[in-house]
Amino acid sequence: MPPFQPDQQEDIASLVHPYTNLSTFRESGPTILTSGEGVYVTDSEGNRYLEGLAGLWCTALGYGNEELIETAKEQLSTLSFTHLFGGKSHEPAIELAEKLKQMAPCPVSKVFFTCSGSEANDSQVKLAWYYNNARGKPEKKKIISRVKAYHGVTIASASLTGLPNNHLDFDLPYGDRFLHTSCPHHYRFAEAGESELDFSARLAEDLDALINREGPDTIAAFIAEPVMGAGGVIVPPEGYFEVIQAVLAKYDILFIADEVITGFGRLGTMFGSEALGIEPDSISLAKALTSAYAPLGAVTVSEPVYEAMLDESEKIGTFGHGFTYGGHPMSAALGVKTLEIYERENIAGRVAKIAPKFQARLKALSDHPLVGEARGMGLIGGLELVADKATKQPFDPKQFVGAKAAALIQKEGLIIRPIGDTIGICPPLIITEDQIDELFDALHRGLDAAEEMVRREELR
Ligand code: PMP
Numbered sequence: 001m002p003p004f005q006p007d008q009q010e011d012i013a014s015l016v017h018p019y020t021n022l023s024t025f026r027e028s029g030p031t032i033l034t035s036g037e038g039v040y041v042t043d044s045e046g047n048r049y050l051e052g053l054a055g056l057w058c059t060a061l062g063y064g065n066e067e068l069i070e071t072a073k074e075q076l077s078t079l080s081f082t083h084l085f086g087g088k089s090h091e092p093a094i095e096l097a098e099k100l101k102q103m104a105p106c107p108v109s110k111v112f113f114t115c116s117g118s119e120a121n122d123s124q125v126k127l128a129w130y131y132n133n134a135r136g137k138p139e140k141k142k143i144i145s146r147v148k149a150y151h152g153v154t155i156a157s158a159s160l161t162g163l164p165n166n167h168l169d170f171d172l173p174y175g176d177r178f179l180h181t182s183c184p185h186h187y188r189f190a191e192a193g194e195s196e197l198d199f200s201a202r203l204a205e206d207l208d209a210l211i212n213r214e215g216p217d218t219i220a221a222f223i224a225e226p227v228m229g230a231g232g233v234i235v236p237p238e239g240y241f242e243v244i245q246a247v248l249a250k251y252d253i254l255f256i257a258d259e260v261i262t263g264f265g266r267l268g269t270m271f272g273s274e275a276l277g278i279e280p281d282s283i284s285l286a287k288a289l290t291s292a293y294a295p296l297g298a299v300t301v302s303e304p305v306y307e308a309m310l311d312e313s314e315k316i317g318t319f320g321h322g323f324t325y326g327g328h329p330m331s332a333a334l335g336v337k338t339l340e341i342y343e344r345e346n347i348a349g350r351v352a353k354i355a356p357k358f359q360a361r362l363k364a365l366s367d368h369p370l371v372g373e374a375r376g377m378g379l380i381g382g383l384e385l386v387a388d389k390a391t392k393q394p395f396d397p398k399q400f401v402g403a404k405a406a407a408l409i410q411k412e413g414l415i416i417r418p419i420g421d422t423i424g425i426c427p428p429l430i431i432t433e434d435q436i437d438e439l440f441d442a443l444h445r446g447l448d449a450a451e452e453m454v455r456r457e458e459l460r
Pocket of ligand 1: 115117118119121152153230258260261286287
């Protein structure tokens with residue numbers, strides 16, 4: 001056991017850490033962060049890191065933004081809390097909903113607030129069910145997501161998620177209403193010699209076949225992240241969403257775009273849907289909605305869905321869904337200010353301008369002996385580490401090569417996230433070109449150290 005500091009010992013004794021290997025954690029211990037400024041954070045031992053994952057894909061405007069800090073203080077001192085239940089309201093929620101209606105990449109009638117991305121996607125599922133009951137189609141309830149999707153961890157959103165660790169031992173997916181179609185990862189799942197366009201066409205056929213197997217009248221919605229994030233940063237193959245949307249349109253199936261990571265500039269457009277030619281019926285938002293200065297999520301509701309909900313309310317009374325803190329005044333005020341900053345600073349345009357440099361440095365790492373695929377778009381990237389580049393042979397998952405590489409990269413002053421053996425990179429959107437160089441220089445040193453470790457421990 002390494003010699004832990006007293007606060008680290010207390011952590012190990014007192015906390016269940018989310019999304020953590022509870023067994024190896026007892027030996028590795030926590031990194032306790034104590035402060036942040038711009039794109040940097042500092043830990044309790046005084047080490048400074050470039051935050052290469054923007055917290056959890058969320059701190060878009062970085063740390064210590066004075067305007068946001070002032071906004072939070074002001075709202076807390078004016079009205080620290082009121083809810084939106086039963087007709088109560090408040091200015092920040094109204095202003096934010098209006099703003100999102102204008103900005104969204106889809107027609108929006110109303111906005112519904114939650115506290116997180118999971119709650120947003122849970123609400124999407126419940127709204128789809130409510131809508132189909134309201135319009136007299138009670139059999140149309142199944143939701144299709146994709147293998148390797150990440151949509152959250154509540155029971156419905158974890159059921160949408162397509163990752164084994166979110167299902168195993170939790171008895172998920174729940175019930176028979178959650179289906180998963182093929183993952184659009186060309187590097188891993190394309191057949192030898194299959195072009196991206198042919199691969200996309202095959203995935204659309206898979207989806208069509210799944211819908212017909214289940215019965216089109218039983219499928220309510222399809223949900224997808226424009227670029228998959230926590231499943232390993234997977235950029236869809238050429239033409240993918242075009243052919244997928246053509247299938248959905250045949251069967252009256254709603255398209256929900258999960259913009260929790262891709263919303264607000266990450267891909268160089270305000271929303272990922274715009275970058276990838278998606279025309280969703282609804283979007284889920286969270287994370288960069290407040291630049292992570294407070295928890296907040298949102299779901300957009302289209303006119304037809306809202307009309308049906310309204311009719312249902314006339315029949316059965318109260319719309320029985322909502323979270324105490326959904327649209328919390330401080331979070332909503334932060335949302336309004338964050339969106340104002342994104343527009344004023346043309347944050348999406350800024351990303352579009354610096355993304356080529358980020359992507360060029362990322363893709364240059366595909367020459368590294370550990371890297372099987374370097375992939376990304378805008379200011380998000382993934383590096384898939386493999387045992388054999390030529391055959392794409394992965395490492396044995398029990399060797400924890402991704403986690404070990406992440407620890408070595410952290411020693412070089414860079415925080416990233418291991419997703420299995422894929423390294424996720426997603427810096428704050430305010431990162432400068434010099435800081436992009438600093439990020440990739442540290443990443444390169446860390447990967448060299450990881451390669452040395454793989455050789456030393458004979459992990460190939
Ligand atoms: N959807 C996507 C695309 C996400 O990346 C995440 C979180 N990583 C979620 C939903 C869940 O959000 P939260 O953790 O706020 O519940």
